[in-house]
Amino acid sequence: MARNTEVVINAELARALGRRHPRWAEQQAITVESTGVLLGDPAAQPDIVLVHPGGSPVIVETEVLPARSVEADARSRLGRYLEATDEVVENVVAVRTPLSLRESRIGLAEAIGSAEFEYCLLSLTGEELQPQSVVRFPTSGWLRGGIDDLTGFIELTSLSERLIMKGTLALERGVAAAARFLRSDDGGAFLEKMARILKQEDGEQTSRMAMAIVANALMFHTAIAGDHDVATLAELRMATRRSMSQQNVLDEWTRILRINYWPIFKIASDLLKVTPARKATRILDELAAVADEMAGIGVTTTHDLSGQMFGRLIADRKFLATFYTLPSSAMLLAELAVSRLEKDFGSPEELTGLRIADLACGTGALLSAAYVRVATRHRRAGGDDRRIHADMMGRALIGADIMPAATHLTASMLSAAHPAVPFGNTMIYTMPYGDQDNGRPVAIGSLDLITEEQVLSLFGTGRMATAGSGDVDVDLYERRFVMAHGSADLVIMNPPYTRPTNHQVARVPVPSFAGFSTSEEEQRRMSAVLKDIYRKLPDRVGDGNAGLASNFVDLAHAKVKPGGVLALVMPIALVSGASWSKVRELLRRDYHDLTMVTIAAVRERDRSFSEDTNMGEVLVVATKNDPSRRDRNQEGQTLYVNLTRRPAGLTSAVEVARVVATATGTNHGWLTIGEEEVGCFVRAGIGDGGCVGVREPDVLTAALGLIKGSLEMSRIGAIEIPFTTLGSLGDRGLYHLDIKGPNRGPFDMQDLPPGRVASYPALSRHNAQRERRMVVEPDTQGRVRQGCKAKALEVWETATRLHFNLDFRLNSQSLAACLTPDRSIGGTAWPNFILRDSTWEAAAVLWANTTPGLISFWFAGTRQHQGRVRLTIQTLPSLPMLDMRSLSASQIKLSGKIFDEFSTREFLPAHQAHLDDTRRDLDRAVLVDLLGLSEDILEPLAVLREQWCHEPSVHGGAGGLT
Numbered sequence: 001m002a003r004n005t006e007v008v009i010n011a012e013l014a015r016a017l018g019r020r021h022p023r024w025a026e027q028q029a030i031t032v033e034s035t036g037v038l039l040g041d042p043a044a045q046p047d048i049v050l051v052h053p054g055g056s057p058v059i060v061e062t063e064v065l066p067a068r069s070v071e072a073d074a075r076s077r078l079g080r081y082l083e084a085t086d087e088v089v090e091n092v093v094a095v096r097t098p099l100s101l102r103e104s105r106i107g108l109a110e111a112i113g114s115a116e117f118e119y120c121l122l123s124l125t126g127e128e129l130q131p132q133s134v135v136r137f138p139t140s141g142w143l144r145g146g147i148d149d150l151t152g153f154i155e156l157t158s159l160s161e162r163l164i165m166k167g168t169l170a171l172e173r174g175v176a177a178a179a180r181f182l183r184s185d186d187g188g189a190f191l192e193k194m195a196r197i198l199k200q201e202d203g204e205q206t207s208r209m210a211m212a213i214v215a216n217a218l219m220f221h222t223a224i225a226g227d228h229d230v231a232t233l234a235e236l237r238m239a240t241r242r243s244m245s246q247q248n249v250l251d252e253w254t255r256i257l258r259i260n261y262w263p264i265f266k267i268a269s270d271l272l273k274v275t276p277a278r279k280a281t282r283i284l285d286e287l288a289a290v291a292d293e294m295a296g297i298g299v300t301t302t303h304d305l306s307g308q309m310f311g312r313l314i315a316d317r318k319f320l321a322t323f324y325t326l327p328s329s330a331m332l333l334a335e336l337a338v339s340r341l342e343k344d345f346g347s348p349e350e351l352t353g354l355r356i357a358d359l360a361c362g363t364g365a366l367l368s369a370a371y372v373r374v375a376t377r378h379r380r381a382g383g384d385d386r387r388i389h390a391d392m393m394g395r396a397l398i399g400a401d402i403m404p405a406a407t408h409l410t411a412s413m414l415s416a417a418h419p420a421v422p423f424g425n426t427m428i429y430t431m432p433y434g435d436q437d438n439g440r441p442v443a444i445g446s447l448d449l450i451t452e453e454q455v456l457s458l459f460g461t462g463r464m465a466t467a468g469s470g471d472v473d474v475d476l477y478e479r480r481f482v483m484a485h486g487s488a489d490l491v492i493m494n495p496p497y498t499r500p501t502n503h504q505v506a507r508v509p510v511p512s513f514a515g516f517s518t519s520e521e522e523q524r525r526m527s528a529v530l531k532d533i534y535r536k537l538p539d540r541v542g543d544g545n546a547g548l549a550s551n552f553v554d555l556a557h558a559k560v561k562p563g564g565v566l567a568l569v570m571p572i573a574l575v576s577g578a579s580w581s582k583v584r585e586l587l588r589r590d591y592h593d594l595t596m597v598t599i600a601a602v603r604e605r606d607r608s609f610s611e612d613t614n615m616g617e618v619l620v621v622a623t624k625n626d627p628s629r630r631d632r633n634q635e636g637q638t639l640y641v642n643l644t645r646r647p648a649g650l651t652s653a654v655e656v657a658r659v660v661a662t663a664t665g666t667n668h669g670w671l672t673i674g675e676e677e678v679g680c681f682v683r684a685g686i687g688d689g690g691c692v693g694v695r696e697p698d699v700l701t702a703a704l705g706l707i708k709g710s711l712e713m714s715r716i717g718a719i720e721i722p723f724t725t726l727g728s729l730g731d732r733g734l735y736h737l738d739i740k741g742p743n744r745g746p747f748d749m750q751d752l753p754p755g756r757v758a759s760y761p762a763l764s765r766h767n768a769q770r771e772r773r774m775v776v777e778p779d780t781q782g783r784v785r786q787g788c789k790a791k792a793l794e795v796w797e798t799a800t801r802l803h804f805n806l807d808f809r810l811n812s813q814s815l816a817a818c819l820t821p822d823r824s825i826g827g828t829a830w831p832n833f834i835l836r837d838s839t840w841e842a843a844a845v846l847w848a849n850t851t852p853g854l855i856s857f858w859f860a861g862t863r864q865h866q867g868r869v870r871l872t873i874q875t876l877p878s879l880p881m882l883d884m885r886s887l888s889a890s891q892i893k894l895s896g897k898i899f900d901e902f903s904t905r906e907f908l909p910a911h912q913a914h915l916d917d918t919r920r921d922l923d924r925a926v927l928v929d930l931l932g933l934s935e936d937i938l939e940p941l942a943v944l945r946e947q948w949c950h951e952p953s954v955h956g957g958a959g960g961l962t
Helices: 006-019 022-026 070-077 108-114 147-157 161-182 189-198 204-224 233-240 246-259 262-273 277-296 305-313 327-338 348-352 365-380 385-396 404-415 445-449 474-480 520-535 548-559 578-590 650-661 697-707 789-796 838-848 851-860 889-902 910-915 917-930 935-949
Strands: 030-032 048-051 057-064 091-097 117-124 134-137 143-145 356-358 397-401 425-430 464-467 488-493 560-571 591-599 617-624 638-643 668-673 676-684 723-725 730-732 747-751 780-784 800-804 807-809 817-824 833-835 868-870 880-882
Touching (some): 006 030, 006 048, 006 057, 070 091, 117 147, 147 365, 204 233, 204 246, 204 277, 204 404, 233 246, 246 262, 327 488, 327 591, 327 617, 327 650, 348 365, 356 365, 365 397, 397 404, 397 445, 548 560, 548 578, 668 697, 676 697, 780 789, 800 838, 838 851, 838 880, 851 880, 851 910, 851 935, 889 917, 910 935, 917 935
Parallel strands (some): 057 091, 397 425
Antiparallel strands (some): 117 134, 425 464, 560 617, 591 617, 638 676, 668 676, 723 880, 800 817, 807 868
């Protein structure tokens, strides 16, 4: 039988790629084994050259396994230029094809459709694009996937990260320059008019936003020029023979508005109209030059450039915490979510029947990413996403936000998927916020939708829907926008995080209708509206202490349908914070297939999925139970995914999502892309929030084992240990305000000078240097307030020697628990715990400061900041603890002796436990001498100790650790 040559295989592979992307097939974007392709080397024959419309060229080099030279061949193509377009080749995909394709006994096309390929990406980085600056993805090993996976990979690689960054910087510079000139003569009435159009207060940030909107319109103008007889920017310049004319641009935009594109050009026209003529020409010249530059590098409408700009320009971002979701984060969350949709992606009817909603849409990053992943699947199934674009815009994609500029940008981003395709109305809404005109009720944005679903009962005059043909007053449009409860197939959001009662002060202008810039009276009315909503809600999870993000969980839960998908960017406190407990219970009770994704990095900004939050975040993806299908939530079983770093780009984001989908068949393990470890995973309960942000699976295994009463370490079998919770052994001490709170506690607390004998000694504060030994002297004293003697005596009855650390700074403090020399009152940092038998105190402190004790404390607490773990007085009783009830009288006596021996020894900070001789010796004394375990545990325990100390959440970067 004749064997298929590589030329034959490449030709069929190219046809398979073309069938999976309509633009590639239509525009003859693929050439195979052709000469005359590379500039200066007419004899060279790249295997496959793909020129993606609006993207950068990609060369695909293939070779049948073992494919020893394919990567070298791929590298040799980097930095070359295409003869036809003079574009540089900065991305080459090396593909190792299976041997079966050479000797296929079935049709080659069918064989390619079922084959598994191995592939990697080689890219040039840096502005100079030097051959030595080659980056490989994955860094080692090969990706594996079928022809659909390979097609999607090639499609994403055509989006040049270098050009995206270049375009972003150009846009930022142009907008900044235009805004400076706009405000160069100390302002004027036109600036106030602009602010009113944007519903913001006047200021530099507002001017930058206005200029970004005009720039976005000029970019979009460039993208559609040539369609519908739209004049190019060059033609508009020629009309005046020198510069851009304000009137000519407005006239052309009026023509465009008669066709379509209202989301982009209406607000830009309004802003340009109020710009003084003396300024408009120079501003238009500046921003048109930016549009021309980005057209020249091919990134006018392909990428989320304007979205990235708006993430920096939202004037009230710090006030409303509307942080911009980074493109790679949006792509990761969208792929995780869309992959769960059980739809026939080849069916236009099923896709246009989808309802995908972001009710805090901001700049549209998440909604746009979800649309991209749906459209990608439609193309892979043989569909043409252009043909469904108008219906997707008018029916399937639902967005809402309180900022007019944000909702217009969202509609603009969605429109840009196919700028030449006209559409009617969109489902993108600007929601009112704060006091309304004409005596209408105060509004709280999308949260008004928590208990309502009909537009008529929700929307009054002034709530505007962004349409392809104009902004439509919702009173006229109300029957077209009905967001019924349980109607969304996917709710994907990155909601605001702030607390409803937070009164921050920001130095940037804030929207006039944003709650935190309004009067306290208005804020009280808004708070009353939210409370009224919750009186109607039987099973609320929103909590003022958790912030507005928890209220948006109520909103999302109300709107997602049974069998639908919930996908959220949330503060990391959700996984273990006390104020988030109702959210966790909701997820446990009403959802299944829970996935939580975090980043195990050191710096706070590296632990977030949003721009500039400087706080840890978690991606939450879950499928709502469908009673008709008898979905099982398996008691809240959750897949915790801990990445080593945030995905660097769109390609890596999709690959991370793919590898997460393969985390099946085992309870814990590593996530690898190629041969590179990108994270780890573990399956545990929804209440095991300590699983997030951890790099080493063995540390998680040990922590989860301790909860179950088992010491589980590598190199040794599981060892049973008598374990319980602290609350089963006694009672917690008093909340600090019940000791010293104004109008509540009986004491005024004062410093306790050295040598002073206090009547009511207390241990209230932290001083790391004073806390290196397990015996810690009191640092404050209580002075009884007048008339409070009886209550003071009641407080003194709770005094003990035993105290637990509620705010444990692992990278500076040494102790999880301590004893004072005599009884003392607790405080904010060191509350009491009253054991039922005071002879257990020594054993409790010893265990708490062993390596297993530290790990238990670290796992049980909340870790919003690296190097720090916190408990609350309410959660302290749930702390895992050695069960002293199981110890014999001789063991209790021995624990006192061991404590005496260690009471004068100093410990290093907890994150240096692996370097601490005292901690090592304490582990031996407690585990071997006291509990009678074999010395065989000491070696694996030393490994576990060092692994734990190298966790970013433990060391927090102290000592140069990463």
